[in-house]
Amino acid sequence: MDSRIKAIADHYGFTSQADMLCEESAEFMVALNKLRRGSPDAYENIKEEVADVLIMARQLRYLLGYEEIDRTISEKLNRQMQRIADENQA
Numbered sequence: 001m002d003s004r005i006k007a008i009a010d011h012y013g014f015t016s017q018a019d020m021l022c023e024e025s026a027e028f029m030v031a032l033n034k035l036r037r038g039s040p041d042a043y044e045n046i047k048e049e050v051a052d053v054l055i056m057a058r059q060l061r062y063l064l065g066y067e068e069i070d071r072t073i074s075e076k077l078n079r080q081m082q083r084i085a086d087e088n089q090a
Contacts, residue, residue, distance in 0.1 A: 006062055009062050021057060024053045031048075032046060
């Protein structure tokens, strides 16, 4: 794990960083809407906002316990892969 993620998360704590994840997610949604409206710099803005969302999500993963989060991610990915396999058989 990036030590900067841990240091920032420890400094601000769960509540603050959960609030920031909400804020960064909202900014991502705004950037996506700009893309849909044809803004010429939309992709660059989306890249920035995805980076912000991922930074905040990685902090929450650390604060909530990465083992449990990673296990849940794996379960969800496996479930989606099964859905794709089922779609391909239909």
